[in-house]
Amino acid sequence: xxxxxTMRFLTxxxxxxxxxxxxxxxxxxxxxxxxxxxxxxxWIPLVFCLGEAAFFFVMFKVAKPIVFSETLEGxxxxxxxxxxxxxxxIDSIVFERDYIAWTFKGSNTIAGAKILYVKxxxxxxxxxxKAELDRMLRSYEVTMSAGNIRVATFHxxxxxxxxxxxxxxxxxxxxxxxxxxxGGPPTRMEEAARLTAMLKRIEEKFEEAYDARFFIxxxxxxxxxDDLVNLLNAHSETIRTRFKNDMNMEVVELxxxxxxxxxxxxxxxxxxxxxxxxxxxxxxxxxLSYDLAFQNPFVARRLPPIDKMLFGIYIGKIKDSGIPVSWxxxxxxxxxxxxxxxxxxxxxxxxxxxxxxxxxTLGVPCWVVDPAGEYVGLIKKLGGVVIDFRNESINxxxxxxxxxxxxxxxxxxxxxxxxxxxxxERFLLRRVILEIYEKYGINPSDPNTWDDSLSNEVxxxxxxxxxxxxxxxxxxxxxxxxxxxxxxxxxxxIGAYKLGKSSFNLDELFRSKCSVCFDLRGLPDxxxxxxxxxxxxxxxxxxxxxxxxxxxxxxLLFIDEAHLFSRPVAADVPGGIIEPPLSMFVRMVRKRGIGxxxxxxxxxxxxxxxxxxxxxxxxxxxxxxxxxxxxxxxxFCRTHLHLSSDEVEQMLWMSRxxxxxxxxxxxxxxPIQIIPEPEALAPIEENxxxxxxxxxxxxxxxxxxxxxx
Numbered sequence: 007x008x009x010x011x012t013m014r015f016l017t018x019x020x021x022x023x024x025x026x027x028x029x030x031x032x033x034x035x036x037x038x039x040x041x042x043x044x045x046x047x048x049w050i051p052l053v054f055c056l057g058e059a060a061f062f063f064v065m066f067k068v069a070k071p072i073v074f075s076e077t078l079e080g081x082x083x084x085x086x087x088x089x090x091x092x093x094x095x096i097d098s099i100v101f102e103r104d105y106i107a108w109t110f111k112g113s114n115t116i117a118g119a120k121i122l123y124v125k126x127x128x129x130x131x132x133x134x135x136k137a138e139l140d141r142m143l144r145s146y147e148v149t150m151s152a153g154n155i156r157v158a159t160f161h162x163x164x165x166x167x168x169x170x171x172x173x174x175x176x177x178x179x180x181x182x183x184x185x186x187x188x189g190g191p192p193t194r195m196e197e198a199a200r201l202t203a204m205l206k207r208i209e210e211k212f213e214e215a216y217d218a219r220f221f222i223x224x225x226x227x228x229x230x231x232d233d234l235v236n237l238l239n240a241h242s243e244t245i246r247t248r249f250k251n252d253m254n255m256e257v258v259e260l261x262x263x264x265x266x267x268x269x270x271x272x273x274x275x276x277x278x279x280x281x282x283x284x285x286x287x288x289x290x291x292x293x294l295s296y297d298l299a300f301q302n303p304f305v306a307r308r309l310p311p312i313d314k315m316l317f318g319i320y321i322g323k324i325k326d327s328g329i330p331v332s333w334x335x336x337x338x339x340x341x342x343x344x345x346x347x348x349x350x351x352x353x354x355x356x357x358x359x360x361x362x363x364x365x366x367t368l369g370v371p372c373w374v375v376d377p378a379g380e381y382v383g384l385i386k387k388l389g390g391v392v393i394d395f396r397n398e399s400i401n402x403x404x405x406x407x408x409x410x411x412x413x414x415x416x417x418x419x420x421x422x423x424x425x426x427x428x429x430x431e432r433f434l435l436r437r438v439i440l441e442i443y444e445k446y447g448i449n450p451s452d453p454n455t456w457d458d459s460l461s462n463e464v465x466x467x468x469x470x471x472x473x474x475x476x477x478x479x480x481x482x483x484x485x486x487x488x489x490x491x492x493x494x495x496x497x498x499x500i501g502a503y504k505l506g507k508s509s510f511n512l513d514e515l516f517r518s519k520c521s522v523c524f525d526l527r528g529l530p531d532x533x534x535x536x537x538x539x540x541x542x543x544x545x546x547x548x549x550x551x552x553x554x555x556x557x558x559x560x561x562l563l564f565i566d567e568a569h570l571f572s573r574p575v576a577a578d579v580p581g582g583i584i585e586p587p588l589s590m591f592v593r594m595v596r597k598r599g600i601g602x603x604x605x606x607x608x609x610x611x612x613x614x615x616x617x618x619x620x621x622x623x624x625x626x627x628x629x630x631x632x633x634x635x636x637x638x639x640x641x642f643c644r645t646h647l648h649l650s651s652d653e654v655e656q657m658l659w660m661s662r663x664x665x666x667x668x669x670x671x672x673x674x675x676x677p678i679q680i681i682p683e684p685e686a687l688a689p690i691e692e693n694x695x696x697x698x699x700x701x702x703x704x705x706x707x708x709x710x711x712x713x714x715x
Contacts, residue, residue, distance in 0.1 A: 105238055107231070117227045120238040122245060122257050168215055172208060175201050210651075319363045321356075321630075321667070322680040331667060331678050333360070333628060335368075335559040339670050340627030341601025342592050346609050347632025348639060352663055353605040354380050356630065357564050358686035360603065362388070364562050365521055372521045373545075375538055375565040379527035384685060390521030393510060395537060396528050401508040402540040403439070405461045407552035410450040413461075414439040416587075420539045424532045425494040434487045435469070442472055458513065465506050470499035503533050505540075512541075516548045516561075531570070538571045542591040549598045560599035568604035569611035589622040609642050623647075629668045631675070633660025649675060 100107045107118040179201035186194035207213045224245060226237035246257045318334030335341060347353045358381065361372045365388050372390075374381045382392050402420065405413055417439060418432040427435065440450060442464050449455045473488050480488055498505045515522055524541065526534045545563070549555045565571065565588070572588045589612075592602050606612065612622060623646065631643055635658055643649045643657065653666060653675050663682070666675040 105235070107234065114229060115227055116229070116231060116234050117225065118234045118238055119226075120224045120242050122224060122242060124257055168208075171215065172205065175205055179205070319360055319367060320681070321360075322678050325664065325677045325679050331676070335601070338627040340625055341559055341562070341599075342626050343601070343603045343628035343630065344609075344612075344623075344626050345603065345605040345630045345632075346639075346643070347607060347665070348634045348636060349607045351607075351632035351634070352665075352680065352682075353607070353632065354566060355682050355686050356665075356680055357381075357566060357603065357605050358384055359680070359682045361385075361521070361562070361564060362683045362685050368559075370559055370562055371519050372562045372564060374521075374523045375526065375541070375563070375571075376523050377526045377534060377567045377570060379525050380566070381523045381564075382525055385521050385523035387685065388521050390523060391515065392523045392525055394525045395533075396525075398509045399504070399506045400510075400512075400537055400540050401462055401465055402505060402536065402543075403461055403464045403466070404458055404508055404512075404544065405448075405456045406458060406513060406544050406547040407456075408543075408547045409453070409456065410440060410443045410448055410461075414443075416543055420536060421494065423539065424535050427491070427494060431487050431491050431494075434484060435491050438469060438473060439464075442468055458511075462507050466495055466499040467504060467506060470495055498533065498536060503530060505533075505536060512544050513548060513552075516545070516553075519560075535571060538565070539587055542587045545600070546587075546591055546595060549595055549600055555599040558599055559601060562601045562603060564603045564605070566605050567607075569606040569608040572606075572612050592622050593625050609639070609646070613646070627670045631657065631666040631668070633657040633664060633666075 098109050100109070105118050105120045107116055109116055179198045182190075182194045182201070183198040186192070186198065208215065224238060224241045226234060226241060228234035228237055318332035318337075321331045321333055323330050333343075345353050345356060357374075361374065361381070361384060364370045364372055372385075372388075374385065376382065382394075385392055402417055403413060414436045418427060418436050421427040421435070422432065443450065443461070446460055446463055447455055448457070448460055448464075470492060473492050477485065477488060497503065524537070526537060529537070549561075568588065588604075592604075595602070604612075629647060631647070631649075633656075634640065640654050640657060644651070644654050647668070649657075649666070656677060657666060660677075663680050665678055665680055667678045668675045
């Protein structure tokens with residue numbers, strides 16, 4: 007606060023006054039010294055004093071109340087950086103009294119911005135009902151869509167001492183309640199009830215408290231300065247009116263020092279910033295976590311603009327209001343998502359709906375890990391490829407751009423995961439794999455030898471036979487380890503369920519941009535885990551190492567029954583628990599254009615043993631929760647996904663097809679009704695509709711039968 011007072015005080019006029027006062031003090035001081043020494047030059051300070059007084063008098067009359075140019079220069083640079091994000095070819099920036107204007111190179115067009123400040127928020131001290139929240143969300147969306155509005159910044163910070171603040175709330179509540187008890191107006195009782203509700207939210211719902219400041223920037227473009235000012239004023243008046251009428255918030259304009267001070271905050275900073283400050287006249291609004299759900303600029307992520315919905319995957323509509331809801335890759339911070347719900351709640355139907363619409367609407371290929379064979383017909387209908395692992399095979403030892411040492415380490419971790427491989431066994435197996443690679447001409451030190459076709463010749467059967475042939479030559483301390491390894495890899499090395507040479511080229515599938523279903527039905531659990539482990543690591547190698555895919559969405563990977571592939575089965579193995587690659591994959595490919603959608607009815611299995619939560623949750627951009635009456639499931643949603651008691655209560659009474667939708671960074675969940683595709687209502691089986699009936703006819707007939715039921 008001292009900085010703001012100093013900034014406001016150090017205007018040019020004030021500095022003139024200060025300079026004159028200090029000069030007079032110095033002149034009088036030296037005059038006294040000269041008089042004390044009986045100097046003949048005593049008249050010199052007096053003449054200087056009169057001249058300085060005349061100079062400061064003239065400057066005081068013509069000076070304008072502005073900040074020193076050094077400060078303006080720093081502000082100008084910050085504003086220029088911010089403006090460059092909105093416009094290109096900026097020639098100059100001009101600071102006026104209540105707005106900022108930009109001119110463009112080689113153009114007569116002028117653009118400007120007026121800064122508004124949300125001064126008063128009336129909804130802080132009470133819980134919002136669902137109807138109120140829906141109304142305010144719609145109002146906020148309409149308000150932020152009016153004119154050409156851009157939110158320049160949004161800063162919040164935590165109070166220094168929340169306990170003392172809570173004590174202050176209690177004192178205010180008791181005072182207002184006492185005032186009402188002794189004959190005060192009824193509003194005192196209402197204010198006391200609001201303060202009680204605030205304490206309850208802090209203590210029971212564990213909401214955090216923040217000092218919040220809200221800035222809004224209204225932008226416009228015009229052919230001349232007068233038209234620009236008129237447009238900015240018209241847009242600002244629209245915003246002020248709508249915020250006041252629809253949301254009971256008072257919006258004021260910032261001028262002079264407030265304008266310049268607000269410009270300092272145009273830089274994009276972290277949401278939580280303990281170092282920020284602002285003018286004393288801009289008092290912060292104290293809010294709780296859930297209040298920020300509709301009052302912050304990031305609320306646009308909840309209700310995307312209609313034009314953005316045209317480029318997203320339609321999910322359904324918000325219950326009661328009927329507003330369409332879509333999943334748009336351009337509006338989420340992460341392409342990853344989690345779909346939770348009990349068995350039979352509609353998770354697979356939702357996944358099939360999303361797959362169909364992703365391929366048709368966005369043209370994005372979808373890969374599906376399908377443990378039950380529920381997606382085979384849909385992928386075929388979409389022109390995709392089905393890999394049936396009852397007849398196909400995948401080789402975990404193919405390199406696909408990775409170095410042999412890294413692949414050998416991954417193989418040892420995978421066998422620890424599915425077979426309980428121990429520490430000394432891992433060391434020996436790693437050495438054996440590298441020896442076999444070199445035998446086939448693959449040198450770990452020479453990337454030119456890391457060939458996919460060569461590495462495909464190295465299989466688990468190769469490792470099994472290599473170890474078996476060396477049993478008579480191994481020293482006694484390694485003989486026991488080798489026999490144990492042979493026993494633990496036998497089930498994937500020989501027999502009907504062995505992992506032999508890859509019968510398909512994953513690299514070619516990846517480059518073909520086609521949808522793929524990996525059909526795992528009929529396979530034992532350990533083999534399903536090994537296949538998914540291999541798929542994830544090889545897909546990571548292709549996207550991250552070989553092709554270095556950028557951030558634009560290029561592939562959606564759906565994993566049904568994700569709990570089967572996320573929790574170790576060898577938790578008691580010495581040396582610690584081996585984390586399956588699922589969480590690593592989700593974290594690492596977030597910026598590589600791959601979105602991973604996980605569907606499961608057992609969310610607790612996504613959390614590593616002994617941990618309170620999963621770091622994977624932090625990488626999810628979207629969470630869809632189906633309703634349930636299971637207490638453990640609801641407790642998980644309350645504890646790990648931070649749903650409020652009211653939201654959990656709604657999940658108890660949800661109908662089939664209803665769900666809660668949450669986006670990353672939004673503390674409130676949105677109740678939605680999912681609108682499925684006809685093709686997604688039941689698994690499409692091959693030849694189910696017969697040769698004489700087209701798929702479209704069968705789907706329409708089947709949909710009618712379901713609706714009649």
